Amino acid sequence: MEIVQRILVVEDEPSIAELISINLSHAGYQVEKALQTEVALNIMQESLPSLLILDWMLPGKSGVQFARELRANERFRSLPILMLTAKSDEADKVLGLDSGADDYVTKPFSPKELVARVRAILRRQLPLEETGSVPLSVGPLRLDPLSHRVTIVIPDCDSATVSLGPTEYRLLQFLMSNPERVHSRASLLDKVWGNEVYIEERTIDVHIKRLRAALAPTDSDRFIETVRGSGYRITKIPTQT
Template sequence: MSRLNILVVEDEDAIRAMLVMVLEQAGFKSIAATDAEDAQKILDDSSPDLILLDWMLPGISGVEWLRRLKKEPMYRDVPIILLTARGEEEDKVRGLGCGADDYITKPFSPKELVARIRAVLRRSGKIQGLAQIALGDLVLDTEQHRLSIGDKQLEVSPTEFRLMQFFMTHPDKVYSRTQLLDQVWGRSVYIEERTIDVHIRRLRKILSEHGREDLVQTVRGFGYRFSLID
């Protein structure tokens, strides 16, 4: 598999250089642009797998450009991570849901950045860990988007599928509602924590039709755990 390509759009030289270095180090290819116009050009003839976009840019701002991109069907699906300065409109990024897949506040550690990038890529399907994840008689097939117990198919919605995917790749560990939101929905969406309960309920309902409602366990005061063992 060829290296994934990341477009960095950042006007400050020092930060841009650092980003590129970090990305290289982490095994990504990268192209850098200093403003939205540049970025647009690059986008038009190469097709990056992900865009790291500074919130503040000279000329067309990062957010502004982001909005435009999200209107074009052609580029809508390119995952985007926003770079923002601490305290700067952080709430707005979350609240407005302007289309970014995640955001990260400057300054940040290289490890954190890379972890975020990987998470977003994974969510958007660009990195597929294993095509098939099996746990006991549970099989989740990411390619066919199918979930089955033994040879019985389970009918799950997209969100339920992603939730299951997360659970099956992170079994036996408790996750808080916040963590689940971050991991499964993405950091930039703002959703009530209680909504998790409802999704858990939906999952359990489906699982219980096959006698496996015990897979998703409540850990009172902390969150939920997915585990084969009781």
């Protein structure tokens, strides 16, 4: 029996929430709606959705603040978040992504584009075809696709588990499956996001930053290197000491 993916829409404008709900329902998703973050949190505590569509401007608590709180919570850290807002400046997009969003859609939006982005985000949670179920290892990093777990293994130290959002996990999985190779932003968009015409290359930098931040407590962020003018790579022997 096919499992229907459940999406929670946090939007304080009922007409917009209904528009989103109708289009996602027609696309085969189960949709719940909340007008504010407190209601959304109660819903998520009872049952975790497959994806959260989150408006930026909400009464009481902004979507940006709520996203940050979710990313700081172990239970909700891996929940995919799509930020929805009228703010369209690049600085606002970066702020939205930095807060923990996996993608960013500006109002007014195309319902077809919104559904396409939802599908893309949910697709990113699936294991990469190139690696299948084979465990990956680069330096101290260990990634197990079956358990969806990333650990840091350092001799004479206890191993540490790294908690990643779905996009950062998929990005790390691709880099680890192709070590020592430099990947351009365009290549990463194609391989990790999957020919997503809506995603901007600037998004890559934000997710690399978030991935490095998650690895930094164990000093493992240095294994992900920036190759100026070319892109990014993961290396077994970092030049940074």
